[in-house]
Amino acid sequence: MKPRNSLIRLRRFQVDEKRRQLNQIELMIAEFRRMAQELDEQIVAEQNRVGITDVGHFAYPTFARAAMQRRDNLIASADDLRAQLEAAQDALGEAVEELKKIELMEERDQERGRAALDAMEQDALDDIAGRRAAR
Template identity: 70%
Template structure:
C-alpha cells in the first residue's frame, strides 16, 4: 500500500508538472501574439506618419521593415509553440489517464479492505448471535 501511495503522489506531481507546462506554453503564445499585434499597430502608425504603405518603395521606413520582420518572427514562434502545446496537452492527457488508473486500483483495494472488515464484523456478530440462541 505504501509503495502505491508513493506512486500515486509521483503521478499527481507529474500531472501537476504537465499542467504547468501547458499553462506556460499557452502564456508564451498569448504573449507572442500580443507583441505581434503591438508591432502591427506600430507598423501602421509609422506608415501613416510617412504616408508610404508600399513595402517595395525606396523610401519605405526602415523601422517598419524591422518591425515587420520581428512581427513575422513572433508569429512563426507562436505557430511552433502551438505544435509544442498540442504535444504537451497529449502528454497531460496521458498522465491524467495513468493517474486515474492508479487511483482506481487504490480505491478498489480500499473497498476490498472495507468489505473484508465488514465481513469479519458480521462473522463476529453472527457468532455472538449463535451463542445467544444456544443458551
Template identity: 65%
Template sequence: MKSRDTLLRLKRFQVDEKRRQVVQIETMIAEFERMATDLDREIRHEQDRAGIHDVAHYAYPTYAKAAMNRRDNLKRSADELVGQLTDAQDALAGAFEELKKVELLEERDGVRERTAETARDQAEMDRIGLGRSEMRAG
C-alpha cells in the same frame, strides 16, 4: 498500500506538472500574439506617419521594416509553440489516463477492503450472538 499511495501522489504530481506546462505554453503563445498585434499597430502607424506603405519603396521607414521582422519572428515562434502545445496536451492526456488507472485500482482495493472488513465484523457479531445463545441454552 504505502507504495500505491506514493504512486498515486506521483501520478497527481505528473498531471499537475503537465498541466502547468500546457498553461505556460498557452500563455507564451498568447503573449507572442499580443506582441505581434502591437507591432502590426506600430507598423501601420509608422507607415501612416511616413505616408509610405510600399515596403519596396526606397524611403520606406527603417523602423517599420525592423518591426515587421520582429513581428514575423514572433509569429514563427508562436507557430512553433503551437506544435509544442499539441505535444504537451497529448502528454497531459496520457498522464491523466495513468492517474485514472491508479485511482481506479485504489478505489477497487478500498471496496475490497471494506467488503472484507464488513465480513469480519459480521463473523464477529455472529460469534458473539452464538456465544450468547449457547449461554442461555446451557
C-alpha cells in the same frame, strides 16, 4: 498500500507539472500574439507618419521594415509553440489517464478491504449471537 499512495502522489505531481507546462506554453503564445499585434500597430503608425505603405519603395521606413521582421518572427515562434502545445496536451491527457487508473486500483483495493472487514465483523457478531443462543 503505502507504495501505491506514493505512486498516486507522484502521478498527481506529474499531472500538475504537465498542467503548468501547458499553461506556460499557452501564456507564451498569447504573449507573442499580443507583441505581434503591437508591432502591427507600430508599423501602421510609422507608415501613416511617413506616408509610404509600399514595402518596395526606396524610402520605406527602416523601422517599419525591422518591425515587420520582428512581427513575422514572433508569429513563426507562436506557430512553433502550437506544435509544442499539442504535444503538451497529449502528454497531459496520458498522465491524467494513468492517474485515473491508479486511483481506480486504489479505490478497488480499499473496497475489498472494507468488504473483508465487514465480513469479519459479521462473523464475529454471528459467533456472539450463536453463543448467546446456545445458553
